[in-house]
Amino acid sequence: MRKIAQKTGVSHNASYLHFAYKEAVPAAIALEGFRLLSGETVYRSMRFLVCLKSSVMMAIV
Secondary structure (H helix, E strand, C coil), X not given: CXXXXXXXXXXXCHHHHHCCCCXXXXXXXXXXXXXXXXXXXXXHHHHHHHHHHHHHHHHHC
């Protein structure tokens, strides 16, 4: 997380304030990559799955 924060120019704690859990950061990066590579349809499907996983993770916590 520190390396990602350093490369993006934010504090290492900033990602924890923006994302619900640390696994959401690489998921968000992958999601943006899918959006750029495959277009809006696949992006919306993947976004739904990531949001669903986030909701489940928040319910468990």
